[in-house]
Amino acid sequence: MNTPNASTSNTRTPDAGAGAGARADARKSGDQKPGDRKPHDRRSGGGPAADTVAPTTADAMTADAMLWIELLLRQFPELLTELAPAYRSPSAPRATLSGAHPAPAGPTRAEREEALRAEQAHGLTPSGARTSPLRLHISDAVRDITDGVIELDEAVHDRLRLPRPRREQVSGRLLRIAGLLDRAAADDVLLEHVRDEVRRMARRCTRALGGAEPVVRVSGRCPWCDSVSLRAFPARRAVLCVNPACRCTDRACDCRTDPAHRHAWSKGAWVRLAAESGADLAELTASTADTARREESR
Template identity: 55%
Template sequence: MTARAADDSALWIAALIRQFPELARELAPGRSGPLAPHASYGSYGSYGSYGERPPAASRPAAEARMREEKREALLLQQRHGLAVPGYGAAPIRLHVSDTIRDITDGVIELEEAACARLGVPRPRAAGVPVRLRRIAALLEQIGAHPVLARHVRDELRRMARRCARALGDTEQVVRVSGRCPWCDSVSLRAFPDRRAVLCVNPACRCTDEECGCHDDPAYRHLWPEGEWAPLAAAAGCRTDELDAAMEGTAP
């Protein structure tokens, strides 16, 4: 894995560590305390006012849904280490639950695959943030195995993007002056959440054969913070402009 690819993986790990715990709060939004009396069957907007019991004919379906929601909450707490704040019988956003399961399973499989390939002991059970930090500690060793390195980078990117979509995040993008050193287009953009500059031109290709821009149509060449000074010199922009863009103070 090149230094650039390692930086890419580290950025996606940092994004997942920051955003994954937020998924628990999105499972049952609007819940901050115990349920009101007689709210066993209801949900916001499901059967009129909150706490109103459904018609008798609808109760079996409502009870089945509530049991499923409680089962989901218990699974999330036991398996993923995430407890829904103030959870009682509040309805769960199942697409968020699916995202939590997908990311949890993906991180477990990724760490176990990396450890198996590197010949290190099988990792102990732990929550997603802990596993992600352990993967980050292995990035240098992973770099000696190009196929594994690409898989790690691609899976981390996929999971970080799915997490962001489930949270409804729209990443802030700030235009940067100057031209891309690789494609000479005015396509440089700052992404403050990642503290990175990307070239958003789909046709851009750098000279590093290990860079994801060569083998992944969705990938965009990226400059992490440590490369801003040479980027500014090559692109014709200023490092203070990049700093301002990352802090949201760019004009």
């Protein structure tokens, strides 16, 4: 029977173990061979590759603000077209053929005021040539958006410590704001303000043009009427039950007394709504996100 050689030890000495540990530590600390180092280890901090980094909240907010600006750039000229009168202005020169009688002049101020009083009091519309009715909601929207864009342009320049912006039309100011979004992304408060303001003005423009409010269907059943009638309204950041016969047990809710009112769940009640209706909370939250991409896809 072979016996082990007494001069050979099966256990490492402390010095040998320490030497191996030191060599292992040195290997871990960056003494790898060039072929042993992984590609992502060559990047700063040995973190994930740059092309795998998910977009940050600032990037998403910047992209959303840009989309709202683009939507407003497309719709605002349509709003100005809606505001333009359908008749020729009395101050505009009229082409008159030689020998023809001049066209009758437009109604005087007194005639217009009398026609307005008659229409308000009796619903009567005078016959003959008259001016187009005033569209005050269009005029108010144009003034609100124009003032809002000017104030936003000045606020962005002031926050970024830039010189006061020069005068420009609404479209020019919007393009100028869009060009500063990259610099505004470094300021979370400013970027959120820009996104919220351009979204508000784009919404105002859409409503003035007669656009319908976006609605997203939500899975699950209404806790009150048990029907699949839950709908998310991103512009309101709320979920409503659109079943006309739905009535809740909350005495403070107007759905009990007003047939046109619908029970609504605001953001603070979405967790409970998801639990009671069987809906997915993540899907519900995503459905109520008021983004320009959803507006453009309608």
